[in-house]
Amino acid sequence: MLSPKIKYLLYLADNALILGHRNSEWCGHGPILEQDIAVTNISLDLVGQARNFYQYAASEIGNNTTEDSLAYLRDVREFKNCLITELPNGDWGQTILRQFFFSTYQYFLYTALKDCNDEQLAAIAEKSLKEVTYHVRWSSEWVIRLGDGTAESHQRMLTALDNLWNYTGEMLIPSAYEKEINEALAIKGADSLAEKWNRKIKEVLEEATLPVPQSAWSQQGGKEGMHTEHLGYILAEMQFLQRAYPGVEW
Amino acid sequence: MLSPKIKYLLYLADNALILGHRNSEWCGHGPILEQDIAVTNISLDLVGQARNFYQYAASEIGNNTTEDSLAYLRDVREFKNCLITELPNGDWGQTILRQFFFSTYQYFLYTALKDCNDEQLAAIAEKSLKEVTYHVRWSSEWVIRLGDGTAESHQRMLTALDNLWNYTGEMLIPSAYEKEINEALAIKGADSLAEKWNRKIKEVLEEATLPVPQSAWSQQGGKEGMHTEHLGYILAEMQFLQRAYPGVEW
Amino acid sequence: MEKDFEKIFQDKIDREVRIEPRDWMPEKYRQTLIRQISQHAHSEIVGMLPEGNWITRAPNLRRKAILLAKVQDEAGHGLYLYSAAETLGISRDEMYHQLHTGKAKYSSIFNYPTLSWADMGAIGWLVDGAAIMNQVPLCRTSFGPYARAMVRVCKEESFHQRQGFEILLTLSRGNEAQKKMAQDSIDRWWWPSIMMFGPKDDESPNTQLSMKWKIKRFTNDELRQKFVDVCAEQIKILGLTIPDPELKWNEERGHYDFGPINWDEFWQVVQGNGPCNKERLEARRKAWDDGAWVREAASAYAAKRKNDTTEAAA
């Protein structure tokens, strides 16, 4: 059994890796060259964050665990990322909206973590927060631009909202290990995350002339390893080389 | 180095497996329930043929080689299937047209093989020929139906022709190991394969009111393990469990 | 007059004479059957998706072939059942339309995701097992075409169930990771399977009429108890655990007791909030929409050929 702290670190890492993976699928296929660069950059930031969290988790686990054994040698049921991160990209609007939802969550989460009483975790959070601040700005500007752009872009954003909204609750509902860690590491503000998130989302959606959905139902499970059918395909692809050529240097 | 015979058996097996894999992606997603069943059935036949060829190859190779080690533990550059089998399915028209092209090739090939002087190979070919005869009938009927159906279906078949035609030549141009085997196993009619294939294709395309493309250029390489970028993704997915959980019974 | 027909009808039912499509039947009987048979057909078709999800990833060629054949069988079951429903005066396209618009339901179990290969085992053992428990009595259901379709379905389903059990058996004898995979799968599929028998009898208003018309021959709770009793024995062969701490043999009742069912979850999934409801329906709608041009071309071609034949005959 993994300790709550290790679970928590894996949760942070898996979120960043899987969302980074999805964003990286855009690389070379973006709608505008500058935005291709931007989304790849976010992907790169997220992979970097994942590495920091995995490295920390690996050092806590010991036994020759490495960032790569954690990323490449666990199967679906061991991954703890939120479901929203593993959903297919959909169109550019859906990718953007997911990024906005998730980056806003990361923003408030890392803001709380940077003052926690675990020095290393606080340091990673603080470093990541700079990146995430930009992700929030970039994605919120795009949400507004597309929501308040043309009739087509508005309609597409409504569809994206419909596809994603039920997956947003999971971020904000703490799992058992999150609750334990919030207490153990004295993470202040963890209990007001949902409120802050909702306020920011409301503000941006309104500026984007998009409605704030009222549905209260949340898809959940990712935090405990109960995923969608998409994650298996992500891992089959991502892990192929490590699985096919085990135990070598790359 | 593999002997020409083993290469040849792997060639036959890989073609059947990879085309079977592509067809199986339709299962549950076909345009008409009866046709969903039909394409899945063809997939099943092809996987069955692949198993026979792999089993024969495995017995020739020895060393604990099995049908599964051949299917699941080789990487892209070791697969010998024709490129056309690994191309994405495209729409139903493209899937059908590929099936027609490839089944027609298999039909004449197996017809020749069933009289070769290798008893086991001849037996597999004879057994498979019954299935392939049906595949040719089914796919040619659909090519005609779609070619001579609506304006849209006709247009889609033209696009499919354009996408596939340059990949048909590879089937008909023998590799070094095919030439050796044609001689060693006294495979009669191997040298008239292209002629028979072209005649049949012409006949059906004409009935389908579709033009016979004139382009003489052929994409090649699959027979020697030089594939498209698609095969890597197929294998990552197909081989995941064998790679992730090595050496166990399923 | 209507009263007389109804008497004759009920009389036939009581004497175990099959009702055939051309026979008089109460409208409510017809509607109940259409609803039930089409729901059953839709379940076969939607049920292809969670298993189809593992065809390309089956762990060896033998399992791949078996799984392909199994999912193909389900499509075949869908065909029999749509045909049976059509004898009641509804077209297949109409039934599809009801499915795609959410008017018709399908078995909620298929709204759960398949997350590991072991799920191919658990679905075979538990889901097909529960289905058989429901379906075997339907081989004697009062409506002829439905009963005959069920005979064919049941024969294949029991084959599927054995295959599923065998997948779990192999995993249970494998290494630690495989055992864990098998147990995890049973943990996830047990309760949804138990729910497949539907609401408790006292909350199932249609049961009484269906029993009177011999569409159903056992109540939901009766079938559920039977299923639990069978599984509680079979799990011992697997050396695995059913995830219900209250599961215990009750000498007095001659049955296994089992814990309370989470009906909240059941109703959430029925109402569309299961993990995969949206994806399943979207996959079916997409197949239908993407296939429109194929169906149109096939009709257009058939019409041309028919004209040719007519002209040639003239």
Next chain:
Amino acid sequence: MEKDFEKIFQDKIDREVRIEPRDWMPEKYRQTLIRQISQHAHSEIVGMLPEGNWITRAPNLRRKAILLAKVQDEAGHGLYLYSAAETLGISRDEMYHQLHTGKAKYSSIFNYPTLSWADMGAIGWLVDGAAIMNQVPLCRTSFGPYARAMVRVCKEESFHQRQGFEILLTLSRGNEAQKKMAQDSIDRWWWPSIMMFGPKDDESPNTQLSMKWKIKRFTNDELRQKFVDVCAEQIKILGLTIPDPELKWNEERGHYDFGPINWDEFWQVVQGNGPCNKERLEARRKAWDDGAWVREAASAYAAKRKNDTTEAAA
């Protein structure tokens, strides 16, 4: 008059004074540069695809991050180069249009598939290596914006080349499968890389004028020889083989001799018959078409905001 301008122009060139966008230049100079710079920009953009193909499958997190950064750099190079070309009076959209309709070319090397992880090494070492060999002299090319763009590009490219070599080095020190993977990759990429320098000098009609205008400073064959000489030494560090049995040091020439190039293959690929021509162009067209609504929305939004500002100012 035109003659005078032309004399002043050539005089500047000869004195190594940079030509700037507002300076007078012969139309043919402008057109040659537009063609060359846009082709170069397109190569960066299309070149993202074969490597992008391995981002999701990079074998560890460090390599994944490096590869992401590299492909992102290529997009950045595309940006610099499109901007440089724009100073000559062509818009980026126009250049895209030429790419999508097949009017503009891009480097043929990107029409080969990436079939293994080792290809990330071989592309870095050989393809970027050949590119650098071409590009370093371009840092001193006569057109200012192009030369300045190339300075930035070259700095990053040489970094990429080292990373590529390091991938191969790691593989060459790995197990047998890895060594084989590395050798196979070099076998596949060597000859296409050699072809990157273009046709032989006596079949390259534009070379002379480009040299006179100091767009080019070395001929194709000169650069090719230089590249072969460098690689023939570097391969020794890898302990692998360059797939050319005729590769041999020629004491007299002070250069490596090498075997004949398959120009048939070169022209086939240039003419659209490479393994991936069709897919590369389709990928680019699809990105463009799928992105149309995004670009339209961005313009529409910008226009609204501009109106707001204007109204507020009024």
